[in-house]
Structure formats: structure tokens, C-alpha cells
Amino acid sequence: MKIIFSSLAVAAALLCVQAAHFDVNVGKNNQLKFEPETLIANRGDTNHSVTQSSFDSPCSPLASGGFFSAFVPSTSDSECAKTIFTITVNETKPIWIFCGQGNHCQQGMLHSINPPSSGNTFDAFREKAKGAGPSSSPPDGLPVGGKRISRVDVGLNGALTFTPNDIKEPPRTFVEFSFNPRNHSVTQSSFDKPCEPSANGFSSGLIPTALSPSGVTFSILVNDSKPIWFYCAQTTGTHCQKGMVGAINAPAQGNTLQAFTDLASKAPPSTLPPMAPLGGVLRANSTILPMVNSAVVNVSALTPEMIAYVPKPGDNDQYMMGKAGGGAITNWNFGTNISDAAVEHLQLIQFLDNILLKVLFEGYESLQAGGKWANIYPETIVETIGTMAAQAWVHRGTATDSLQHFSKTVLKECAYAIPALDIDAFLSTALTVLLLEIGLIIDATALLAPSDPWLVPALATSLGAKSRMTAVINMMQNHMAAAAPREVSIPAELVYSYAMQHYVSSCPDKLAWDKPVAKLDIKGQGLDQAQRLMGVDVQWEGKHDGDLFLAWLGAWGEVKFSSIADGKSSVPDGLYGHVWAIVTSKKDVKASEIAGAAIAGPEMIWVTQP
Incomplete structure (x- = not known):
């Protein structure tokens, strides 16, 4: 749950953010009040x-351990201030909040999270505020107990500007620059050399x-109150x-x-540090x-198009690394x-990596906001799937780096026949390809350790x-x-x-x-009292004369066999989790x-319930 406090035309320590469930207007239409005045929040909410x-x-700050945003002047009754302040609700006890500007608190500019419905209610809190002495704030005037962020747009609407460009913020504030097209930087300089990077600057x-x-x-x-100068180093x-x-x-x-x-307008061509990001x-x-x-x-998005990009040995994609x-x-x-x-x-391995990347990238896109499986x-969890996709892309380098180093063929991407997936099919497909890998x-x-021992660490450390x-x-x-x-x-x-099937x-x-x-098509049939699979039905195209068996590949490198009769076979004892079944003639x-x-086969089946 997120809660919005919007600061509107009130020179108070109030803020504006976006949230999913609640909007709280602060000082709307010049009223000294929060709307709504109370909220119910859970642990972990912001x-x-x-x-x-x-x-x-x-109307006085909490004696110890309380939060204070510091003051954020706002001159508009319709536009939010650029500064936000975030706290985390760690418990469900009541949290009492006031505006420390002038006599705003005494006039009812108050708020509460999780106020009781009886006893120390919000109405009782408001009545106490009416008779309170002058409001006060922490003596140093600096934010504490939360994260204060001042937002700046870079190149908004194609303009060569920072919006705002004249920022006033106290120490302990984070200034967050948000980038727009086409190609800009935020680089610290000095007053005397506006378009040159300063030593040890950001x-x-x-x-x-x-x-x-x-x-x-x-x-x-922002660490102190000294001026901080910055510029865009784009020379084009x-x-x-x-x-x-x-x-x-x-x-x-x-x-x-x-x-x-004015000094910048007369400065020589801009320069930029050779590494980024810094500071x-x-x-x-x-x-x-x-x-x-x-x-x-490189801020390329994590998309299926990345599958076709194979970096040279040792090269890194910055977004994928992160x-x-x-x-x-x-x-x-x-x-x-x-x-x-x-x-x-x-x-x-590269062939299978590409299939895994195709599945994970498309799943990640579908799970994100605006995707068909959003929410x-x-x-x-969604970002974990994205991380899995990026790690799989890095893992693929084991194959492509080695093949390129020895001038061997790096495979081109195949044409895929992966059926349209719903969320359950996506999870099943991703899991199957991972277990195949x-x-x-x-x-x-195990096979290559004697002939190519240099390859073993790279392979084994991805497992x-x-x-x-x-x-x-x-x-x-x-x-x-597990x-x-x-x-x-x-x-x-x-x-x-x-994979080909x-x-x-x-x-x-x-x-x-x-x-x-x-x-091979295989379906489980029947569970025992321990909720373990007892038997399977098997089908495949083609004919074979003679006895047929189902080979079961289990954990530990274990192999077990059961006979097939009339398209049915039993599940051997001692198998757990996912196992692989193959129809064999021996x-x-x-x-x-x-x-x-x-x-025929292989085919994966889950033998341990649930």
C-alpha cells in the first residue's frame, strides 16, 4: 500500500508522490488540512x-526516534512540489503527524496513520492540538527518519534544460535526475569552469x-550546504x-x-570523465x-531482442551486469x-540458453506493469524473473566466449515453436528448460573434465x-x-x-x-497415502517390436527401470521431485x-506431491 501526500500552495514540510491506493491532499485550495485525515496502513507500507x-x-516533534521531512515550500495550489519524503511503516501502532509551519497544527493541519477508533482517536488528537503551544521542529532543520528526494528532469520535452535548475535542498537530501531524450549527462563542475568535470565529482x-x-x-x-554546480557534457x-x-x-x-x-556560454568545448557512473x-x-x-x-532494456546480441569475449553489457x-x-x-x-x-548449451532466454524475456515483459500478467x-517476484533472465544471458557467455576464442561456430538464433503461454504454462516451460540445462x-x-579441464569451473559455477x-x-x-x-x-x-520436440x-x-x-506424452495416474505418484500412462508415435521399458533419470545420477505394458508403467520407489522418463528398448x-x-522421450514428470 502506498499513500500520497500532495503539497499544494502551503509553505510546509509536505510533499507529492505517486501511489497505488490512497491520495492525501495537503493544503488543497489553501485549506490547512490533510484529505483524508486518517489512514490504515500495514507493516512495510510507505x-x-x-x-x-x-x-x-x-504540535511538537517526537522526543526521540521521530521523522521530519524538513520544509518544502510550494507556490502552487494545483501542482505538486518536486520533493518527496518517504518513511516506512514498521508496525501497526498509531503514528501522529503535524505540519510545523506557523500555527498550521493548531488550526487542524494534522494526520494520523492507524489511529484507534476509541480512546485516543484522531478527533481527540485534533482537539488537543487546538490548545497546544507554538509548533516547533527539530533545531537543525534537517530531514531525519526517512528519505528525502528532490526530483529533477533532464532534457524534458526536448529542451536543453534541467527542470528545475536552481535547486534549494538541505543536507541529507538525495537529488534524483530523471533522463529524457536524446542523450544527456549530469556532471559536476566548478563555478570557474562550468563545462569541465571537477576532480572527484559526480x-x-x-x-x-x-x-x-x-x-x-x-x-x-547533498552532504552540506555548499553550492554544487553541474552541467550536461553533450558536445553535439x-x-x-x-x-x-x-x-x-x-x-x-x-x-x-x-x-x-553566463560563464558557461563562453566556455570551451565540454569534457567528460572517461568512466561512469561516478559519485x-x-x-x-x-x-x-x-x-x-x-x-x-548502455541502458538498453531487458527485451527478447537481446538474444541476438552476442558480445565478444570479456565484453559486458552494462544493463545486464547491473x-x-x-x-x-x-x-x-x-x-x-x-x-x-x-x-x-x-x-x-548455447542452443538451449537461447530457448531459456526467449522464455524468460517474454515472461518478464508479460509480468511487468502493462503486461498481460501484470499484478x-x-x-x-517480477524483478527476480528479470534477474533470472539477465543471469541466463551472462551464463550464455560460457559457450559463446569459448567458441569465439577458438574460432568455432557460434550458433545463429533458431526459429521457435514455443506455444502461446498462460502464466502456468510459462512457469512450467521455464522450469523444464532450466532443469534441462x-x-x-x-x-x-563430467564428460569434458579429462579433455578440457579449463572449462569445468565456468560450467560448474553456473549451476x-x-x-x-x-x-x-x-x-x-x-x-x-528443493x-x-x-x-x-x-x-x-x-x-x-x-528441445527440438x-x-x-x-x-x-x-x-x-x-x-x-x-x-513422449506421459500422464500421472494415482497417488499413494504419502501423496507420491504410483503410475503413469505413456504414448508416442511409432511402433517397436519387443519388450519396452521406461527409464527413470532421478537425482544423484540414479537410473531406474520399469516395464511398459498396454501403455502403462509403474513409478519406481525412491524417486523425488522432478524426474525424466525415456521409453527404451533395453x-x-x-x-x-x-x-x-x-x-521416445525424454519427458519430465513430478513424482513428489504437492
């Missing part, structure tokens, strides 16, 4: 407000964007020299903002972007050569992240997050068969395994030999 008091002393880097709003912000913290169009400058706490006389602007926090759609060795920042929490491997220690088996497995899951990587790691991804999806499906203590190893031939219509490049076996063979005996 509120944007002024000064916290107590029931017994309505810089967002150049932010190219075609969107307005772009979702890209750069935040700095000489933005700084044309007046795209600003100041925080510029003096009213002497070195004023106007004097700074602040750069976010793209809430994702914090790391510093890179470039003055131009979203994933890390980037490409920098110390590969490549071997002197690469085996044919490693090339084949890496190409299959089904909380924002934390985990099984393939385990199989590849933890992929297993965490499956746990997230398990929970979204209301399953246990159904078995180990993962299932799946031979590469079977991974290829499943379910997700791909054609590919421009051929892999080592070019003849998938028949697709039984009691090793896992590495199952692909050679496969008639």
Missing part, C-alpha cells in the same frame, strides 16, 4: 509526510535514450554552452546560477548499473586447444544460480523449493531431442545430434547408454 509527534504533544555519463520517461535516474546525496549541440547547467544551493548574490550560466547511483528501471570504463552508458549482479568471465585461462566434444556440447505476482551442464562437466532459479519457480507453482538434494544428469542427445521449428545451424527420437543400462536405446 508514507510521505512531515513531522512525527505524539498524541499528548500534537558524473552520470552520457545517457542515450529514445523514451520519455526513460526509467533512467541518477541520484546524488554544445549543451552546456547553450545553458544546460544547474546548481544546488547557489548563492542569491555573487556567484549566482545566472552568473554560472552517485545510476538506475535503469530500478536496476543499479555498475561503473564501466566508458563515458557512454540486472544480473555480475558480468562476463574476465580470467578464462583458456587451454591451448578445445576438443570436438567440448565444441559440440558448448553449441548445444499476478508482487514486484519483488542443469542436467546438460552436469553431463557436460548454483540455475538451481536457485528453479526454486523460485517451484515456489511460484506452490511446490517445495524437492531433492541433488540434480538430475541428462545426456546431451536426450536434451537435444526434447517442444520448442524449435528450424535452425540455420546443425548440431552434432540431428535426429531427435519420438516425442533395461539395466548405464545413463550414458540410454540415448542409444531410446525410442
Whole structure:
């Protein structure tokens, strides 16, 4: 739940924000009141407000531990102030709030969160305020107990301006710059050199964007009351020299903002630090972007179009790094050569990575605000899916970096045949592809360790992240997050068969395994008292003379077999979570030999309930 306090034509410590459920107007139409005057909030909710008091002393700051936004003058009765102040509601006890300007509190400019319905009610609080002594505020006048943010638009409506450009904010305030088209920076300078970066100053880097709003912000913290000068370093169009400058706490006389602007108009060409971001926090759609060795920042969105982009070994995409929490491997220690088996497995891993990226990217888009599945899951879950997509993109570099380094073929993207998904089908598909990848990587790691030992760390260290991804999806499906203590190893031939059967219509490049076996349909039948699956029905196209068996690939690298009779088979004991079933012409063979005996499959089935 979010709560809006809108400051309108009242020189009070009140604010304006956007929220989902409640609007609270403050001083609307010059009235000294909050509308509504009370709200009910839960733990973890946020509120944007002024000064916290107590029931017994309505117009005085809380003696200790209270919040204070500091004052935010507003000259309009219809437009919100640019400054907001956010607190978090940590409990359901009453919170009492007042405006500390003049006698506003005594005239009823009060608010309460979670006031009791009897006893110390809001009406009783208001009556106490009428007889209270003069209002007071914390003596230093600085914000405390919450986060004060002053918002500045960069290049709004195509203008070469910061809006506002003459900012007055106390220490402890965060100034948040929001970027608009086409390509601007926020870079700290000095009064004497308006268009040159100051030593140890902040810089967002150049932010190219075609969107307005772009979702890209750069935040700095005001540490003291000294003037802070800044400019846009875009040299195309000489933005700084044309007046795209600003100041925080510029003096009213002497070195004023106007004097700074005049100096900028005569300044030499702008320059920019070689790295970004510096001295602040750069976010793209809430994702914090790391510093890179470039003055131009990549803020590309997380979209399916990223699948086709394959960076060179060691290169990083700044947005993906921020979203994933890390980037490409920098110390590969490549071997002197690469085996044919490693090339084949890496190409299959890239092939499967592309399918996973297709599913996760499209799912992330659909779960976000405005998507077809918006509001089904909380924002934390939605952004976790985005992080999973970014991490999968980084993981793909294990294959593409290695193939490029040894001048081997990097696969082109296939034409997909993934059916239209609802939310349940999306979760099932994402989980299936993840478990296929985990099984393939385990199989590849064991196979390639003797011939390509340099590859093992890169493959093995991705397994933890992929297993965490499956746990997230398990929970979204209301399953246990970790159904078995180990993962299932799946031979590469079977991974290829499943992917071609379910997700791909054609590919421009051929892999080592070019003849998938028949697709297997499998349905569970019956649960025992422990809610474990007892049997399955199996169907596939084609005929086979002789005995048939169902091979079950379980955790621990375990393989079990059961006979098939009249399209039915029992589920062996000792299997947990997700297992993979393959119709075979032989039984009691090793896992590495199952692909050679496969008639149909594989297919994944959940044998542990729920």
C-alpha cells in the first residue's frame, strides 16, 4: 500500500508522490488540512509526510526516534512540489503527524496513520492540538527518519534544460535526475569552469535514450550546504554552452546560477570523465548499473531482442551486469586447444540458453506493469524473473566466449515453436528448460573434465544460480523449493531431442545430434497415502517390436527401470521431485547408454506431491 501526500500552495514540510491506493491532499485550495485525515496502513507500507509527534504533544516533534521531512515550500495550489519524503511503516501502532509551519497544527493541519477508533482517536488528537503551544521542529532543520528526494528532469520535452535548475535542498537530501531524450549527462563542475568535470565529482555519463520517461535516474546525496554546480557534457549541440547547467544551493548574490550560466556560454568545448557512473547511483528501471570504463552508458532494456546480441569475449553489457549482479568471465585461462566434444556440447548449451532466454524475456515483459500478467505476482517476484533472465544471458557467455576464442561456430538464433503461454504454462516451460540445462551442464562437466579441464569451473559455477532459479519457480507453482538434494544428469542427445520436440521449428545451424527420437506424452495416474505418484500412462508415435521399458533419470545420477505394458508403467520407489522418463528398448543400462536405446522421450514428470 502506498499513500500520497500532495503539497499544494502551503509553505510546509509536505510533499507529492505517486501511489497505488490512497491520495492525501495537503493544503488543497489553501485549506490547512490533510484529505483524508486518517489512514490504515500495514507493516512495510510507505508514507510521505512531515513531522512525527505524539498524541499528548500534537504540535511538537517526537522526543526521540521521530521523522521530519524538513520544509518544502510550494507556490502552487494545483501542482505538486518536486520533493518527496518517504518513511516506512514498521508496525501497526498509531503514528501522529503535524505540519510545523506557523500555527498550521493548531488550526487542524494534522494526520494520523492507524489511529484507534476509541480512546485516543484522531478527533481527540485534533482537539488537543487546538490548545497546544507554538509548533516547533527539530533545531537543525534537517530531514531525519526517512528519505528525502528532490526530483529533477533532464532534457524534458526536448529542451536543453534541467527542470528545475536552481535547486534549494538541505543536507541529507538525495537529488534524483530523471533522463529524457536524446542523450544527456549530469556532471559536476566548478563555478570557474562550468563545462569541465571537477576532480572527484559526480558524473552520470552520457545517457542515450529514445523514451520519455526513460526509467533512467541518477541520484546524488547533498552532504552540506555548499553550492554544487553541474552541467550536461553533450558536445553535439554544445549543451552546456547553450545553458544546460544547474546548481544546488547557489548563492542569491555573487556567484549566482545566472552568473554560472553566463560563464558557461563562453566556455570551451565540454569534457567528460572517461568512466561512469561516478559519485552517485545510476538506475535503469530500478536496476543499479555498475561503473564501466566508458563515458557512454548502455541502458538498453531487458527485451527478447537481446538474444541476438552476442558480445565478444570479456565484453559486458552494462544493463545486464547491473540486472544480473555480475558480468562476463574476465580470467578464462583458456587451454591451448578445445576438443570436438567440448565444441559440440558448448553449441548445444548455447542452443538451449537461447530457448531459456526467449522464455524468460517474454515472461518478464508479460509480468511487468502493462503486461498481460501484470499484478499476478508482487514486484519483488517480477524483478527476480528479470534477474533470472539477465543471469541466463551472462551464463550464455560460457559457450559463446569459448567458441569465439577458438574460432568455432557460434550458433545463429533458431526459429521457435514455443506455444502461446498462460502464466502456468510459462512457469512450467521455464522450469523444464532450466532443469534441462542443469542436467546438460552436469553431463557436460563430467564428460569434458579429462579433455578440457579449463572449462569445468565456468560450467560448474553456473549451476548454483540455475538451481536457485528453479526454486523460485517451484515456489511460484506452490511446490517445495528443493524437492531433492541433488540434480538430475541428462545426456546431451536426450536434451537435444526434447528441445527440438517442444520448442524449435528450424535452425540455420546443425548440431552434432540431428535426429531427435519420438516425442513422449506421459500422464500421472494415482497417488499413494504419502501423496507420491504410483503410475503413469505413456504414448508416442511409432511402433517397436519387443519388450519396452521406461527409464527413470532421478537425482544423484540414479537410473531406474520399469516395464511398459498396454501403455502403462509403474513409478519406481525412491524417486523425488522432478524426474525424466525415456521409453527404451533395453533395461539395466548405464545413463550414458540410454540415448542409444531410446525410442521416445525424454519427458519430465513430478513424482513428489504437492
